[in-house]
Amino acid sequence: MTITDDPILRRRFGRFGGGSGTGASTSVNYALVGLLVLVTLLAVFARVLSPDDPIQPIGDLNAPPGSPDHLLGTDAIGRDLLSRTLWGIQTSWFAALAVVASGLFIGGLIGVVAGVSGGLIDSLLMRFTDLFLALPGTLVAIAIAASLGANLTNTLIGISVVWWPYYARIVRGEVRSLAARPHVEAAKLAGVGWFRLVFRHILPGVVPTAIVAASLDIGNVVLLLAGLSFIGLGQAEPAPELGADTARALDQLLAQWWVPVVPGIAVLLLSLIANLGGDAIRTLLAGRR
Amino acid sequence: MTAATPVSPVAQVSGLTITLSRRGTATQVIRGLDLQIAPGEILGLVGESGSGKSVLGLALLGLLPTRSQPMIAGSIQVADTDMVRGSAAAIRAVLRHHLGVIFQDPMTSLNPTMRVGAQISEVHGDEAEAIRLLSEVGVSDPELRVRVFPHELSGGLRQRVMAAIAVSGKPSLIIADEPTTALDVTVQAQLLDMLRDLRDELGCSVLFITHDLAVAAQIADRIAVLYAGRLAEIGPARDVLTRPTHPYTVGLLKSRLTLATARAEVLPTMRPEAAGVALRLGGCPYHTRCPLVLDVCRAEVPELTVAPLENADAAPHLRACWRDLADVRGLAAHHEPPVAQSPALARAADQPAVEVTGLEVTFRPKSGARRAAPVLALKGVDLTVEPGEAVSIVGESGSGKSTLLRVIAGILAPTAGTVRVGEAGAQMVFQDAGSSLTPWLTVGELLRERLRPLKLGRAVTTTRIDNTLDRIGLPPEVARVRPPELSGGQRQRVALARATIIAPAVLLCDEPTSALDASLAATVLNLIRELRAELRMTVLFVTHDLAVARLMGDRIVVMTRGTIVETGAMAEVIAAPGHPYTRTLLAAVPELEARR
Numbered sequence: 001m002t003i004t005d006d007p008i009l010r011r012r013f014g015r016f017g018g019g020s021g022t023g024a025s026t027s028v029n030y031a032l033v034g035l036l037v038l039v040t041l042l043a044v045f046a047r048v049l050s051p052d053d054p055i056q057p058i059g060d061l062n063a064p065p066g067s068p069d070h071l072l073g074t075d076a077i078g079r080d081l082l083s084r085t086l087w088g089i090q091t092s093w094f095a096a097l098a099v100v101a102s103g104l105f106i107g108g109l110i111g112v113v114a115g116v117s118g119g120l121i122d123s124l125l126m127r128f129t130d131l132f133l134a135l136p137g138t139l140v141a142i143a144i145a146a147s148l149g150a151n152l153t154n155t156l157i158g159i160s161v162v163w164w165p166y167y168a169r170i171v172r173g174e175v176r177s178l179a180a181r182p183h184v185e186a187a188k189l190a191g192v193g194w195f196r197l198v199f200r201h202i203l204p205g206v207v208p209t210a211i212v213a214a215s216l217d218i219g220n221v222v223l224l225l226a227g228l229s230f231i232g233l234g235q236a237e238p239a240p241e242l243g244a245d246t247a248r249a250l251d252q253l254l255a256q257w258w259v260p261v262v263p264g265i266a267v268l269l270l271s272l273i274a275n276l277g278g279d280a281i282r283t284l285l286a287g288r289r
Numbered sequence: 290m291t292a293a294t295p296v297s298p299v300a301q302v303s304g305l306t307i308t309l310s311r312r313g314t315a316t317q318v319i320r321g322l323d324l325q326i327a328p329g330e331i332l333g334l335v336g337e338s339g340s341g342k343s344v345l346g347l348a349l350l351g352l353l354p355t356r357s358q359p360m361i362a363g364s365i366q367v368a369d370t371d372m373v374r375g376s377a378a379a380i381r382a383v384l385r386h387h388l389g390v391i392f393q394d395p396m397t398s399l400n401p402t403m404r405v406g407a408q409i410s411e412v413h414g415d416e417a418e419a420i421r422l423l424s425e426v427g428v429s430d431p432e433l434r435v436r437v438f439p440h441e442l443s444g445g446l447r448q449r450v451m452a453a454i455a456v457s458g459k460p461s462l463i464i465a466d467e468p469t470t471a472l473d474v475t476v477q478a479q480l481l482d483m484l485r486d487l488r489d490e491l492g493c494s495v496l497f498i499t500h501d502l503a504v505a506a507q508i509a510d511r512i513a514v515l516y517a518g519r520l521a522e523i524g525p526a527r528d529v530l531t532r533p534t535h536p537y538t539v540g541l542l543k544s545r546l547t548l549a550t551a552r553a554e555v556l557p558t559m560r561p562e563a564a565g566v567a568l569r570l571g572g573c574p575y576h577t578r579c580p581l582v583l584d585v586c587r588a589e590v591p592e593l594t595v596a597p598l599e600n601a602d603a604a605p606h607l608r609a610c611w612r613d614l615a616d617v618r619g620l621a622a623h624h625e626p627p628v629a630q631s632p633a634l635a636r637a638a639d640q641p642a643v644e645v646t647g648l649e650v651t652f653r654p655k656s657g658a659r660r661a662a663p664v665l666a667l668k669g670v671d672l673t674v675e676p677g678e679a680v681s682i683v684g685e686s687g688s689g690k691s692t693l694l695r696v697i698a699g700i701l702a703p704t705a706g707t708v709r710v711g712e713a714g715a716q717m718v719f720q721d722a723g724s725s726l727t728p729w730l731t732v733g734e735l736l737r738e739r740l741r742p743l744k745l746g747r748a749v750t751t752t753r754i755d756n757t758l759d760r761i762g763l764p765p766e767v768a769r770v771r772p773p774e775l776s777g778g779q780r781q782r783v784a785l786a787r788a789t790i791i792a793p794a795v796l797l798c799d800e801p802t803s804a805l806d807a808s809l810a811a812t813v814l815n816l817i818r819e820l821r822a823e824l825r826m827t828v829l830f831v832t833h834d835l836a837v838a839r840l841m842g843d844r845i846v847v848m849t850r851g852t853i854v855e856t857g858a859m860a861e862v863i864a865a866p867g868h869p870y871t872r873t874l875l876a877a878v879p880e881l882e883a884r885r
Contacts, residue, residue, distance in 0.1 A: 185700050186725040189717050190739045190787060204729045 029280035036215070036277035039093060039270065046090035050083035054240040062256040075249060075259045084240035085266050091235070092242050092270060095156055096221040100214050102160040107167025108210060114168070115175025116198055126172065129165045137162040138224065145233045152235045155228050159221065170213050171206055178205045208285045216278035219271035226267040242267050297369075298325040299387075299462045299494045300349060304363035307341075307348055307518075311357060318344045320518040320574070321363070323593070326462060331488055331495040333509030333526065335502055335541070337806040338777075341518040342498045346466045348372070349496065350390060351380045368461055385412060389455030389493070393467040395447035399439040405450050406435030413457045422453040425490070427483050445476035449483065456487055463487075466498045473685040473833065474877040481508045500806060502545055503879035506530050511604060514538050517574035520593060524606030532618075534596045534608040536579045539621045544808040546836040548863065548878060556811040556840070573611065581620060585611050640711060642795045642827040643674040643697055648706035650692055650851075666692040668851045669706075674795065676711065679821060679828045681842030681859070683835055683874065689851040690831045694797045697829070711794030711827075718788050720800040722780035726772035732758075732783050733768030739790050753790065760823070761786045761816065778809040782816065789820055795827040796820075802837065814840060835878050839863055847871045 042049070051071075052058055057078035065073040065081075072081040114125040144158035178184065179202060187201045228234060229243030242263040249260040307319040318341045326332050336342045344353070351372045353359040365372040368387040370379050392398040400408055409419040416435060423431035426449040439447055448468055455463050465484065469477040485508055488495055499505050505512050506526060513523040514537065521535040533539045540559040550556065560578040573579070576586040593607040596614060610617065650667040667689045674680050684690040695701040697708055698717045719725035726735060736754045745753065755765045761782045772780055781801055788796055798817065802810035814837065821828050830841040838845055838859075845862045847855040847870065855868040866872045 182719055182721065182725045183727045186717070186719060186784075186787075187727060187738070189698055189700065189715075190735075191714075191742060192738050196738070200730065200734075201727050 026284070029283050032273075032276045032280035033284070035273050036281075039089070039273055042086070043090045043093040046086040050080070050086040052080035052083045054079060054083040054087045055238045062252070062259065064256070065258050065262070072262050073256075073258045075245075076252065076256075081258070081262050084245060085242070085263055087240040088242040088245065088263055089266055089270065091152070091240070092222055092225055092267070095152065095225050096218050096270075096274070099156060099159050099163055099221045099225075100217050103163040103167050103217070104210060104214050106160075107164035107169075108171045108206075110164070110168040111171025111173075112175055112198070112203070112206075115172040115179065116202070118176075122172075125168070129168045132162060132165040133169075135162065138227075141224075142228065142231075142233065145228065150233050150236075152241075155225070155233045158233075159224060159228075163221070166217070167210070167213065171210060174206045174209045175202055178202045212278065212282040212285060215281045216275065218278065219274035222267065222271045222274060242270075299328050299368065300324075300326040300496070301366040302345075302349075302363070303366075305345075305348070305365060306362040307344060307353070308360040309344070309353070309357040315358075315360070317570075318518050319348070321590075322518065322520060324513065324520070324523070326494050326496060328461065328494055329488065329492050330510045331485070331497055331508055333505030333512040334496060334498045334515060335500070335505050335512055336515035337500060337541075337808070339517075340515045342500075342515050343466055345515070346464050346496065346498050349462075349464055350384065350388060386458055387461045389458065389460035389463040391448065391451045391455050391463065391465040391468040393470050395444065395451045395471075396439065398451060399447060401439055403438075404435065405437055405439060405442070408439075409435070409450065409453050409457055411454075413459075418457070419453070422457055423450070425456070426450075426453045426487070427479070428453070443476075444472055445480060448472065448480055452480075452483065452487065456491060456493070459491065460493055462494045462496065464496045464498070467500070468497075469504060470499070470501075474879070475685065475873060477504070477879070478507075478877050484508060501879070502530065502541055502807075503547075507879055514541070519574050519590075520607070520609060521575065522596075522606070522608040522610075523593070524596070524608075525604050528606050533621065534606065534614055534617055535575075535610050536581050536612065536617055536620055537575045539617060540578075540580075541807060543621070544811045546807070546811065546814075546834070546840060547880065548836050548839060548875075550836065550840060552840055556815050558811045558815065559808040573609070581612050581616055583611055640676070641673045641709075642676045642678070642711045643672065643715075643829065644707075644709040645670060645672040645693075645697065646707050647671065648693070648696060648708065649704045650689075650696060650701065651704045665851055667696070667703075670848075670851075670853055672846065672853065672856075674827055674829060676794075676827055677825055678844060679830065679842045680844045680846060681838035682829065682831045682846045682848060683833070683838045684848035685833055685874075687850070688848040690848050691799055692851075693848070694799050694829065694831050697795070698797055713792060713794040715795045715797055716788035716793035717797040717799065718781070718784050718801045721804055722784040722801070723772065723777065725784055726780060726787075728771065728773050731769055731771050732775075732786075735772075735783070736768070736787055736790055739787060743791075757786045757790045760820070761789075777805055778812060781805065781809075781813050785813075785816060785820065789824060789826070792824040792826060795829055798828065798830045798841075800832055803833070810837075817841070835863070835874055847874070 059070055059074045059078045059080060060067070061074065061078050062076055063070050063074040065071065067073060070080050070082065072085060074080055075084070110125050110129065114122045140162050141155075141158035144161055145155040148154035148157065184197065184201055187197055192201065226243035229241050230247045232244070232247070234241050234244045245263040246260045246267070252259045253261075302322055302324040305319050305322040306317060308315050309318050310316075322345070334342050334345065347353050348361070348365055349367060349372065361373045367383050370383045372380060372383065406416050406419040409422055410416060419435050420431045423434055428434050428446060428449050434442070434446075439450065442450065451468070468484075469480050472480060481504070484495060484497070487493070497505065497508055509526045511524065512526045512529040514521040514529065514535065516537050521537045522529060522533070529538060530542070533542055543557040544559055546556065560580070572588050573586040573591050576582050579586065591609040591611050593609045596606045596608045648667050648670040649665070652664040652666055670693060682690045682693065692701065694717065696703050697710060698715050733754060736757065737750055740750050740753060754768055758765055758767055763779065763782055763786070767775070767779070767783070772783065775783065784801070801817070802813050805813060817828065818841070820826060828841070830838065832838050832841070842859055845857065845859050846853055847862070847868065849870050855862060855866065855871050857867070862871065863875070866875055
């Protein structure tokens with residue numbers, strides 16, 4: 001008897017069988033997560049990497065991309081676009097991380113308290129959350145930022161105020177489902193105290209879900225921040241900021257397209273990478289559990 | 290290679306090797322398998338979990354999951370079609386006209402959004418045909434039942450609907466993968482009768498995949514015993530069950546618990562699989578666990594040969610073993626040492642370990658649109674358990690036995706009545722040990738948690754954990770491992786270790802062995818009996834299996850629909866059951882003696 005292993009051809013099942021979990025897609029996912037890390041490194045070292053001062057006009061006016069001293073060109077008053085974009089990426093990325101972190105913290109806290117206590121406290125907290133979900137988040141953020149005064153800090157406060165309900169819901173749901181699992185019952189029976197039960201037997205199970213939700217959310221925040229900065233709710237004039245730079249140079253779109261487009265593309269890439277990276281993290285974590 | 294059957298077989302598997310990959314590692318799940326299924330025969334395919342029996346079933350259906358990148362060598366012919374290399378259209382034609390399938394869980398294999406009748410007549414026939422098929426599989430009121438959705442039916446009825454779908458295309462072969470495992474014993478017996486009737490009426494063959502030899506005994510004409518992807522033996526059902534020719538079959542048969550298992554002896558078990566994969570791949574697949582192992586077993590794979598049997602008229606009985614038949618027979622006659630008896634429990638017996646009076650539990654299902662009626666899970670239960678006593682609670686699903694246990698454990702608050710448990714409290718071992726252990730904590734952390742209130746100090750705690758693990762038969766290194774890395778049997782041991790690291794007033798066991806293979810189950814039961822003797826523990830053992838109940842309790846409590854219908858000394862109740870329900874339960878216990 002000869003053994004000739006031949007793989008069943010993919011075509012027969014290919015249409016139905018999902019490709020997840022195969023070797024190739026795992027490495028793609030790691031590459032995407034690597035890209036997330038790369039962007040973060042770029043943001044951390046933006047000041048070291050940028051060739052020129054982003055605020056001082058130092059070169060020709062409106063030099064096109066590919067000029068010898070200015071890789072991405074210069075803007076209407078001769079500032080280096082590469083440097084401005086790098087600084088802008090730093091601001092956008094860290095601001096997005098800060099908003100997501102605050103959402104995760106506030107929402108997580110409310111979600112855990114609601115999920116663990118149940119009953120009346122759960123109902124009250126969740127109805128309060130529903131109230132915030134029912135408000136048009138972006139408008140409320142704009143209103144808060146505008147009333148506090150237009151600067152980056154106030155914009156972040158505005159967004160953070162409306163950003164947590166999403167996390168509260170997710171965390172609360174996950175806590176409820178974990179609390180109903182037999183291992184929590186068994187731990188209670190083993191005489192584990194309330195505090196330990198929550199922090200050792202329930203919360204570690206929430207972490208993967210929360211990480212996935214947060215990483216998928218970064219892209220949204222990047223876009224929203226760019227949008228608010230585009231309409232003037234960001235840092236004041238000379239500061240490099242992706243949304244504001246696009247807005248200010250919009251009238252140059254036909255004459256010197258690169259001045260508004262370069263920061264715009266940076267926003268696009270940031271949110272795209274954040275979304276793909278978040279998806280990759282979800283796939284990788286799902287494979288591990 | 291094997292004697293040709295006079296009629297051409299419905300399915301022919303030859304030289305089949307299947308390799309599946311999981312997370313990058315390829316494993317040979319089926320290794321050089323030859324098998325034929327004759328027209329009209331019921332072939333029982335028996336093996337423990339991981340033996341490859343379900344993979345073989347899926348391969349016959351051409352449904353191996355693409356995700357595990359199946360590699361197939363050898364051939365599978367069903368109704369003269371090549372199921373491995375045939376065109377997709379040809380395989381679909383075979384699935385449509387020649388194959389029927391019944392899976393273990395009818396809830397997940399039926400479409401919840403379609404009415405039952407529509408699912409039955411989806412491929413063949415119309416509603417009238419669906420009604421006819423439903424009455425054929427023994428569903429009463431088929432005219433009404435074709436209009437319902439799967440969730441409105443009981444587990445047994447759902448499985449009958451699956452059977453109706455399976456026979457709707459007048460198949461020549463039905464593949465039934467553990468169709469009765471999820472069902473209560475009384476329903477299981479009915480379903481087996483139905484399958485046999487279907488075979489008699491339609492003349493189709495059945496490949497009946499099961500882990501339970503007794504279930505195979507009830508229904509199969511021939512039995513094939515599968516171990517690690519190879520056939521250990523195959524032959525007429527009676528022969529295999531009464532005169533096994535392979536040490537593995539002997540082990541399986543001996544570790545089966547029946548109403549005749551000696552109560553005073555340690556339950557026979559098979560050696561656990563301890564060897565690494567590389568060692569197991571050489572030679573006979575069973576050599577690492579076989580009590581009769583020879584040098585040749587480690588080196589060479591035994592071929593299937595005809596066993597020289599007394600009655601030569603029946604179908605051939607083939608075995609794959611290097612040992613002489615006489616040696617294997619000797620193994621079957623071997624007896625186990627007596628079980629450790631707990632020294633006379635001269636405890637001050639003035640306080641019962643558990644005292645339950647007038648217990649009632651009502652569940653009020655939360656429902657939005659329709660207000661569901663409250664469910665009475667327990668209606669007035671009284672139970673007193675003396676210290677040191679072992680009591681078995683028996684009942685089918687929905688009898689309230691698990692609810693009773695959960696109330697005693699204090700996880701569930703009773704609606705009415707009182708529960709008193711001895712000072713040391715109750716500890717519980719759950720049915721699914723895997724889900725009862727927090728997956729991200731190590732075994733050591735899980736055990737330490739129970740010792741925390743004692744404030745013993747680090748060194749004492751560690752010693753105590755090591756000792757407990759040792760008592761439970763696990764090496765101390767297990768303390769650093771997380772539960773998902775352990776096997777099912779090891780997890781149940783860890784659960785037992787956690788429950789007994791401080792001796793509880795009563796150990797509550799909720800079907801701790803029903804998810805384990807027969808041999809592993811026997812090991813765990815042995816362990817619980819040892820622990821009971823050693824720690825002088827009171828044990829409340831809940832099970833649906835009368836054979837297990839008989840071994841684990843001195844006293845039996847029979848429950849149905851939330852009430853206790855019979856209680857008494859184990860031997861007396863088994864010998865002369867007083868309540869008709871107890872008699873039904875006793876009659877439904879599957880025995881190796883076929884009932885035909």
